[in-house]
Amino acid sequence: MKNKTKHTKDKNPVIQSMLDHLAEETVNPKKVDLWPAIRSHLAASKTPSKHKEFSMNKRIMLSASIAVLILALVTVFIARNVTTVSAQTILERASAVQSATMPAQGIWHTVIEVYDNPQALTGDRPGKTTINDTYYSLSTVQDQSALAVAPTFLYRDVTTDTAGNILDVSASDGSFNYSNYSANPEAAVKNDGPLTIYRSPLTQDDREKDATRDQPSVSADSLFEWFRNNPRVELEGKITWTDGSQAYVLVDRNEQTQKLANGQVEKTSTGATKMIFNAETYQLLESQTSIRKDGQDIVISEVKFVVDEILPADTHVDWSLSDLKNVAFVDETIVEDPSYVPESTVLSEHELAAHINAYVLKTIPEGFSLKIIMTPNDSQAQSYNYEINYENSANETFGMMAVGTMDPGFIEKSFYDGSYVTASGLTINYSPSSSHGTSGMLTIPDGTSFLLSSSMSREEIQKLAEDLVPAK
Amino acid sequence: MTVKIPSLEEKLAVARLKQGDLDGMETLVKRHQVRAVSAAFLVVRDQKLAEDIVQDAFIHAAEKIDQFDESKPFAAWFLRSVINVSVKAAKLQKRFVPLDEDEETSQVADWLVDPDPRPELIVETEETRKLVWKALGELSAEQRSIIIMRHFLEMSETEMTLELDRPLTTIRWRLKTARNNLRKILRPFWNSDYLEMEDEKQD
Numbered sequence: 001m002k003n004k005t006k007h008t009k010d011k012n013p014v015i016q017s018m019l020d021h022l023a024e025e026t027v028n029p030k031k032v033d034l035w036p037a038i039r040s041h042l043a044a045s046k047t048p049s050k051h052k053e054f055s056m057n058k059r060i061m062l063s064a065s066i067a068v069l070i071l072a073l074v075t076v077f078i079a080r081n082v083t084t085v086s087a088q089t090i091l092e093r094a095s096a097v098q099s100a101t102m103p104a105q106g107i108w109h110t111v112i113e114v115y116d117n118p119q120a121l122t123g124d125r126p127g128k129t130t131i132n133d134t135y136y137s138l139s140t141v142q143d144q145s146a147l148a149v150a151p152t153f154l155y156r157d158v159t160t161d162t163a164g165n166i167l168d169v170s171a172s173d174g175s176f177n178y179s180n181y182s183a184n185p186e187a188a189v190k191n192d193g194p195l196t197i198y199r200s201p202l203t204q205d206d207r208e209k210d211a212t213r214d215q216p217s218v219s220a221d222s223l224f225e226w227f228r229n230n231p232r233v234e235l236e237g238k239i240t241w242t243d244g245s246q247a248y249v250l251v252d253r254n255e256q257t258q259k260l261a262n263g264q265v266e267k268t269s270t271g272a273t274k275m276i277f278n279a280e281t282y283q284l285l286e287s288q289t290s291i292r293k294d295g296q297d298i299v300i301s302e303v304k305f306v307v308d309e310i311l312p313a314d315t316h317v318d319w320s321l322s323d324l325k326n327v328a329f330v331d332e333t334i335v336e337d338p339s340y341v342p343e344s345t346v347l348s349e350h351e352l353a354a355h356i357n358a359y360v361l362k363t364i365p366e367g368f369s370l371k372i373i374m375t376p377n378d379s380q381a382q383s384y385n386y387e388i389n390y391e392n393s394a395n396e397t398f399g400m401m402a403v404g405t406m407d408p409g410f411i412e413k414s415f416y417d418g419s420y421v422t423a424s425g426l427t428i429n430y431s432p433s434s435s436h437g438t439s440g441m442l443t444i445p446d447g448t449s450f451l452l453s454s455s456m457s458r459e460e461i462q463k464l465a466e467d468l469v470p471a472k
Numbered sequence: 473m474t475v476k477i478p479s480l481e482e483k484l485a486v487a488r489l490k491q492g493d494l495d496g497m498e499t500l501v502k503r504h505q506v507r508a509v510s511a512a513f514l515v516v517r518d519q520k521l522a523e524d525i526v527q528d529a530f531i532h533a534a535e536k537i538d539q540f541d542e543s544k545p546f547a548a549w550f551l552r553s554v555i556n557v558s559v560k561a562a563k564l565q566k567r568f569v570p571l572d573e574d575e576e577t578s579q580v581a582d583w584l585v586d587p588d589p590r591p592e593l594i595v596e597t598e599e600t601r602k603l604v605w606k607a608l609g610e611l612s613a614e615q616r617s618i619i620i621m622r623h624f625l626e627m628s629e630t631e632m633t634l635e636l637d638r639p640l641t642t643i644r645w646r647l648k649t650a651r652n653n654l655r656k657i658l659r660p661f662w663n664s665d666y667l668e669m670e671d672e673k674q675d
Contacts, residue, residue: 018601019624022608023510026519032509034527035501041531042494181564 033291036271037116040289040301087235087250093282107315108136111307120291120298127300128167130159135317138310154319166324169197173319176201182332193328197321200332238279246279254291271297283308347372347386349471356386356402357446359426359468367392388450398464400442400450411449415441420458422465428452482546489537497534504547505530507625508554514620515558517609525561529554551625555617562613 110132117127135154156171156178171178182198233252241247254270271291277284289301311317321327352358352372364370368390375385386402415429422428430440438458442450442465454461482503488496505526512522533540533550540549608616621627 015604015619015623016626018604019514019620021601022605023514023624027506027510027513027522029506032506032523034505034509034523034530035498038497038501038527038530038534039494041527042497042534 036273036289036291037301040273040287040303087233090235090248090250090277090282091233105313106138107311107313107317108134108138109307109309109311110134110136110305113302113304113306115299115302115304117298117300120293120300122293122296122298123162125162128159128161130157130168132157135311135319138313154317156319156321158324166195166327169195169321169324169327171321172202174202178321178329195327197324197327197329198332199329236274239276241276241278241285247285248277248279250275250277345374347374352386352388353471357444357448358386358388358402358450358471359400359442359444360388360471361390361398361464362467362469364390365392365464367394368396368398396455398454398456398461400452403441403449403451405447406441406443406449411441411443418458420462420465422462422468424466424468426465426468428461428465430458486537486540486546489534494534497530500533500546500550501530504550507547508551511551511620511625512554512558514608514624515555515613515616516562521561522558525557526554529557548627551627552621555621555625559613559617562616 112132112134114130114132115125115127116130117125121127133156137153154172154174157169158166158171159168160166169178169180176199178197178199180195180197182196233250236249236251239247239249252273254272269292271289273289274287275284276286276288283305285305287303288299290297290299292298321329347355349360349370349372352360352374355374360370360372369392371389371391373387373389375387387399388401389397389399391397391399411429415431417430419430420428425445427443428440429443430438438456438461439451439453440461442452444450452461456464482500485496485499485503489500490496508526508529509519509522512525513519516522516525529550532553540546608619611619
């Protein structure tokens with residue numbers, strides 16, 4: 001007797017409940033607040049630049065550095081006789097720089113210091129600090145044909161903790177990438193001793209990405225976007241900067257508004273974001289985001305623009321990682337990731353027939369297209385999965401996946417919700433119905449089975465099954 | 473979780489963000505950050521890394537917002553990208569998570585992929601949760617992501633297919649990997665109704 005107590009795979013309340021509880025045991029919703037850090041990053045740079053995908057939040061400021069460099073380049077055109085200005089005026093003058101023509105030659109050199117304390121830890125600068133030192137060849141921005149000119153893009157990002165210990169390194173000398181993250185998943189893990197930095201040659205793809213990664217106009221547009229469109233931004237005052245120059249401080253104060261029982265509205269400070277501009281050049285010197293916690297303002301993100309300059313195009317860049325202490329360099333040997341699933345190969349019907357006995361629709365239904373793919377079934381690609389998929393623009397699907405010969409009784413036990421036999425002797429054993437369509441197992445006369453899956457009804461599938469013919 | 477229909481508030485937030493108003497982003501972040509961090513955490517099993525992933529994903533979403541159709545739910549679009557990055561991160565992170573692989577864990581992992589006996593017949597206890605957590609760690613990142621998308625984010629097969637860029641048949645096949653050797657392991661956790669059914673069969 002068939003088991004009529006169906007379960008759908010979309011509703012598994014126990015698994016769902018357990019996953020909810022597992023997440024809640026660690027992730028406290030009240031303590032998750034990513035917005036201040038995200039806002040800070042978006043305000044400083046719309047396009048975080050990451051050379052290694054998983055060195056999170058390290059190369060965040062390239063776009064900003066380019067934008068800042070633009071500011072530096074054209075500030076000569078800005079009126080210097082400024083005494084009293086509004087926040088909006090400062091922003092307009094700074095953003096006016098964006099339309100400046102860029103120099104065609106030279107090397108942009110920027111040094112940016114990024115401090116991150118996303119958990120709002122208290123104490124003496126308890127977060128992580130990243131020094132981003134970048135050299136960017138201007139010629140590649142002006143003329144993409146200059147890609148062959150090296151170096152295009154040199155950088156080194158070094159992240160340290162409050163004690164000065166090196167936590168992360170991501171760098172490129174124009175010929176090699178350097179990172180403490182190995183691309184080889186089998187790389188040995190070392191929890192103590194020197195930090196291993198893996199060196200791997202730049203690929204052509206890397207070079208092209210480096211040369212085209214950030215168009216300065218886009219970056220500059222984004223730099224002021226948020227502050228300019230934010231009516232809460234105000235001029236906090238004028239300060240003396242570390243080099244003795246005068247600087248404007250713009251601030252966006254964050255408040256929490258709460259309606260009290262007596263109907264009155266109470267506003268509580270929750271933090272602030274500041275941008276500091278040179279009062280003469282309107283160069284952005286620093287951006288800082290803080291939150292208010294237990295009556296204390298805690299800096300959670302700070303970006304200091306330490307150096308931005310244009311060097312002559314023929315400048316010899318003295319790039320090195322030799323000053324890093326307690327690190328060990330290893331040449332990366334890339335080996336195959338055992339969990340990597342190679343790309344599928346698209347086959348023709350004829351090629352499919354050369355591999356396996358399979359069936360295809362004699363006539364492709366109107367509006368549908370056929371795609372036959374072969375997917376390696378193991379990392380050594382010694383066995384394959386074959387899939388025959390029909391799909392139309394409305395996402396209606398009819399697919400068959402070759403699964404070989406099933407163990408005796410498996411199909412009857414697992415696909416027990418009715419069956420259908422075509423005139424040509426193909427058997428379909430159905431799975432319990434689902435709101436997402438129909439699934440089952442199609443077995444051809446030689447005993448080979450195909451997992452069948454479709455968005456269509458059983459009646460429609462059976463009609464199509466009558467049209468199945470051996471692939472040739 | 474209900475993420476299928478974009479709320480008016482979410483539509484407005486996306487529209488504002490498209491116009492360059494980052495207040496729109498604030499709405500989206502505050503609305504989805506906890507679910508996103510939780511989902512990423514279940515895949516990468518490291519809260520700090522999960523927060524980094526989600527933070528980056530929001531920044532990326534802000535950059536690509538012009539490509540997003542605001543008539544569709546932001547959450548599905550966004551959470552798919554979170555899962556995708558989490559899977560990649562988990563592959564690199566895998567070596568940092570030593571697992572005590574044993575038969576019991578392996579079998580629970582299989583059950584997560586294809587829940588049979590029926591999940592509703594398993595009693596949720598702290599012990600079973602620990603077993604499930606351990607078993608999740610034994611699954612590959614892709615398998616784990618499928619479990620999270622299906623059961624935690626409640627994505628449909630179609631939504632999962634979009635993310636994984638794999639045909640529906642493959643998704644279903646992965647979910648349908650039949651395993652029948654779980655009874656011995658989970659028997660202590662089955663509820664009494666199921667035990668009675670099993671005993672009747674034995675009789």
